[in-house]
Amino acid sequence: MRDVLSPFTAWKHLFREPVTVLDPLNDRPGADRYRGFHQNDLEKCIGCGTCEVICQNAAIDMVPVSDPEDGDSGLRPMIDYGRCCWCALCVDVCMTGSLTMSNDYVWADANPDVFRFTPGVDPKPWNEEEKGYQRPGARVLASTERVHMGERTAKDRIDNFEEIVAGYTREEAMIEADRCVECGLCVATCPAHMDIPDYIKAIREQDYDKGLQLLYQTNPFSEVCGRVCTHNCETACAARHDGDPIAIRWLKRHITDEVPYERYVDLIGKPEAATGRKVAIVGSGPAGLTTAYDLARMGHKVVVYEARKSPGGMPRYGIPEYRLPYDMLDRDIDVIRAMGVEIVCNTRIGEDITMETLRADNDAVVLSIGLHLGRSTRIPGAESPDVDTAVPLLRKITDGEEVPVPEKLVVIGGGNVAMDIARSMARLQQVKHGKVGVTVTALESFDHFLADADEVRESREEGIEIFDARGPQEIVTFKSGKRKGRVKGLRTWLCDSIFDDQGRFNPHYDESDELVHPADMVIEAIGQAADVSILGKDLTEALEWTRGRIRVDVDGQTSEPWLWSAGDCVNGPDVVHAVADGHRVAQSINAMLAAKEEAAT
Amino acid sequence: MFKIEPDRSQYPAHNPDGSCDIDLSSGKYVKIWHGPNHPGITGNMSLELTICGDEVVEGRTRVGYLHRGFEKLMERRTFIQVFPIVCRVCVPEPDLNEYCYAAAIEELAGIEVPDYANWMRTLILEMGRFNSYMMYLGGQSGSLGMGVIGQWTTYVRDLMLDRFEELTGARVYHMFILPGGVRDVLPDGFAARMEETLKTAERYLDDVDKVMFQNAVFNKRTRGVGYIDPALFDSYGVTGPTARAGGATTDVRRDAPYLKYDELDFEPVTGTDSDIWARADVRRRDTRLSIDLIRQILVKMQKPGEYFAKIPNVLHWKIPYGETYIRGESSRGEYGYYLVTDGTGYPRRINVRGPSYTHAMALLERLIVNTNISDVGALMVSLHTYPPEIER
């Protein structure tokens, strides 16, 4: 009986309040973290395409939206809602956090071809929706932290010039290489367009031979670049937006570390058959030697003329040994020599041999003389004998010549050269006086600092004081007494802003904030210039110039048909830029020689 | 209780080997298709029935209408890319797929999942189980013509879907359990809202007890119908509530505790009669157990902590050779993933072991013989089968 009656209790629901949602279309927005239609912050997005790679539904296309620039491909994801499954892996993997999902979920249409749109570009009702799925916290689908590079402690390194960083072990390199998402944004930024994702992949696959071959396809200065490259690639790295950029430079170095040096030449392969054409190159820096390497591999006879005792240019004479051991530079240079390049040292153009002779004896001449003159601020007191510029000092240190090592010195400049000379001098001070007394003053504030953050950190560890946003006003000298004319210190003002609203250089000083940095010596490291006097008056007149530099076309050819110019002297200081330049010039010369050959036959 | 069934064992006449001769052209037998487009079928599957009068003399389960080739698709997706599609293997209770897959990957890749993530997973699995049972209760009563219960349970399930939505960001396919952990922590005030939902659920379950289990119609039509001999359990791979209704104590949550089940206080629900009623009853009580477990979990869960382990970059995640099997207790029975990896970035093979695979095929084909055609629906639903996990 109970079983017959109890079902009738269902009638009590008649008196309950209805559960019906009155207006289901408007009453029920998606939950706060609901995964609805996509949104994309176009400003944040860099078009790395990682979302496309991870999408298992092939729902995402990268379509051009704006012009590419460094670190931004100009592509933006277009989402096909005929594919999407709202799994939000694209949101989770997004390198910048630009891609999110709104909590909007209603979209019906009779036309199946409309379910495709570029979030952020195409106007959609949910574009401004604030709720919805956003990645909670940091990226988790790939590590955001760079593998720490082992380095010697400040205490260990301050009294010597031995290399600081240890290089990655295989395990460390694997972990670091694993972080790369292979977007390839870095390739365009690298002046030499090195195949960065590919050689990182080679590390992941533990195929170091292939890695080395990839390196040498685009850069014969792999040992050098693996240590001191300006690594612009890392500023374009997609990983830097949410975490540390991939340590591309250290990984490059890791490849060169792992391949036995004896195998380099075998792996790179032999140059092509000799063509009988001759090319002379002035300056044995990265630009010159890269040109030489390329041309030699194409079978041309190349002679490189170097004014100094040893080849290498700035990497040898500008970069201290603790950053780039000379052995490593020699390894790179020996590989280049092995390709048949002849390097003649201690030969200064204009003195030992003239440009005219080179022109007469060769099919082409390349000028890659770098920037070996230091710039002075020319503030009052700059003419004191205790004031020197950084570049000649670094050269002297390399060549083992005597340099003055006072107990207290000030460096003017905030670039890497300033750090190099400061740290080199600090080492010499440590050896001579047992303590470090170096102050660096830079015009730029730490927000816009020129030197690498690592350099700044390591300098501080080594006891170097760095003052940012200080505009040098005067090098204070003794006005009388025994030390008349000798340096007493540097007077600076605070530079409270350096750029105006439009980003134009427009410094503003706060005169009330004045400091005098006591010093026995002031080193100016504000900039460098090329020593173009070696060209001679006639050639200087004959050449076309542009803004103080030799005018070259895109291939590095000057206005003279026989003369090319490459490297810092035309492009400003940057080692990998110089390498890229070398490639370009070599290509251009080779094309010219080939045309000549064709005309002859 | 009384049994009103006539003895159907000799109709039609069986040959000594157990087979029977069915001659369609004799006009005595009719072949009808129960599904796939039929109101009395669960999901998109079909039964090919040969009937004599209203007696079923032979039944064949026909599946494949939902076949998407998951196991093939998984082989050409990277380990992370498999994650969104595993949940699609089972629509009403997708979370167990996510868990099994994630756990298999984590085991082979040697990843330790944070404690908090494990609690979250346990919570989600129980919520999913609750939802699945709600579907079942509606389906079971609906198969016997009691439409109103389906209205209630679907409503309660929808309330739980609201909880799912605020927790995971999706209603049906939650895609919340990633290999390595879970996506997020509990939202603020979740426990209170969950408690409210559970209270509502209990109120409705009380009504279901009265209207369904204390219903003479339901009792008469289910008692003694669809009896599964416990001796057949192993031969036919019967697991889960279906087996527990026959006195077996098999429950993966107790036998081989995974996640946090060993820290929860519960006993597997069992029955004795092994008929449709017993199976419905076990599931009804298991629903209440789920409610209890959800409460326990929310109490025992610590404060939000780490919810995601460190995993390699998923874009080139390779897992060395290995094979493993991860099982979990679904609302239908033992659910498992067999995963083989071969050192590449793609799984070599993933095989999904769904309980419906054994229940709806060989077992159902055996049980269906000699039942009344009007019981077929109830019988099929009582095995709680979801076709997508048969054909994947």
Added chain:
Amino acid sequence: MKDEKYTPLPRRPIGLDREELKKRTVTAPDGQTFEVDPIRDYYCQDAPKAHQRSYIKIVEDFFNWCRAESLWILGYGTGCGAIEMRPLMTPRFDAYRYGIQWRPTPRQANLLMISGYLSVKTLKRAIRSYEQMQNPKYVVGLGSCTINGGMYWDSYNTIKKLDEYLPVDLYIAGCMPRPEALLAGFEDLKKIIKAGGGEGANKYAENFEWYKANQKSVIKDWDMPDYNW
């Protein structure tokens, strides 16, 4: 890497129709024998005809209003999306108040919901169901799968574009679309119908050959009549 050595194993196809659909000779009770070809005898041989509009606009508008306000859905859950239809039938969302209800057989329904992906095997049944529905009839595709293949875009067993095989009147995005999205979609469909759209059935009739060719190109096991009324 293709292994050419595979020789196919013999397969025994099954189906309701194999035996039943074959031609056979039947002896009638009066002793007369005649040949039966079930496909010819039991099924309609004529291709569907396009439905003519009424000449008077106001009448046509009235018809369209009636059609729009009584969307009867065939209760055939072809894929995942069907699970979100169930809440619509319950008091919480209560689609009935919008004139929408579910019908168990194609004859009584005028709206076919393709709830997500369609395996080839289901496509065959969906076509059959669709053709059995009476005019005017509409098709709504749910989710990514019906638009461009969805997450099964590379599966060997699911179609990608539903409109290749059936005339679709409306798509609702989502994977799967929520009940609220479905309701919004139904409202859109009503608007389309009231505006005189929703001519899918006519489109199907007019392009019958094209649809059949598409259908037959993927359904290898074509054992049904070309048109089922």
Added chain:
Amino acid sequence: MRALYDRLKDRFQLGELTRQRPDLGFVTVGRDHLRALLVELKDVEGFTHLVLFTAVDWLEDGQFQLTYLLNNRATAQDLGVRLMIPREGASMDTIHDLWPTAETYQRELYEMFGIDFPGSPRVDEDFILEGWTDLPPNRRDFDTKEYSEATFAERAGRESHDPRDHMKQKLYPDGE
């Protein structure tokens, strides 16, 4: 698990035991010993529950791996029995008489992998696929994407760009 393995090792010439977890192990067995081993495990050792039965395609080795996963309910232990059979003309003895439910597994393997199980009921009947003419889809040499592209029309108008190539094309087209 180890004790069990030691008991059975010599009798059935088992391969090395892989202990994946304390409660899960895998052993390899030769074809001749398979049935006897399964019977022994089922009837004597208490592995009464056939959890799953499936195949793995090792295309490169020209072999199928058949995996019979058995569960001992009393001790809550699983043992996977692996068996390698050649891919070419793949065929295996049926076990549907040990576990009736294996019939379904064997139908699936027949259809999805092309492995024959002579004597298994209805093994050649269509199971999941209907009118399938290509390679059995779960074989690794069957390319589902290729098949899908060739068979099912795709919505036109999709085009994507690789960021790296796109930037190269836009910023340094000559590959400088």
Added chain:
Amino acid sequence: MSKAKALSKMTTVGEVLEAAAEFDREAHSFYTDLIPRISKNIRYLVEDLARDELRHIRMLSKLAKNPEVAAHMQDEIKRPQADRKFTDAAHAPELGDNPDDQEVLLYALAREQIAIEEYSELAENTEPGLLHDTFQFLANEERKHKADLEALYYEIVHTAAAPLRHNRQH
């Protein structure tokens, strides 16, 4: 006669502008004379400076002819520029026979500074009105020019800052 004195005697805007143009003409011929003496690689600097002076002259004469001159000046006066520049610390060099680029720039900067100071002084010494505005305008013009030269100086001399400038472009 100093520039300031000469200018202070002017009474109309037209005259002031004409006189200012005259001073610029002087500068222009100074730079033009310098061109052949200087090495070719940095000749562009002097050429640029000469061109700037020329542009200045043209602008002033155009302005002098324009009846709406007052309105124009009002617009330009509203934007004061910082006049303390970092190069101020550097010596104003005597241009020798063979000056380098830094020397030329410093010389030009020093000239600009003198002009700024003079015009500013004149502006201070005149009553608010059109004449005051004119001097203010001229001072601002010179300031703008000097700011441009400052930026150029930073670019040429402080080469270490090259990457910074590069980044600022984005």
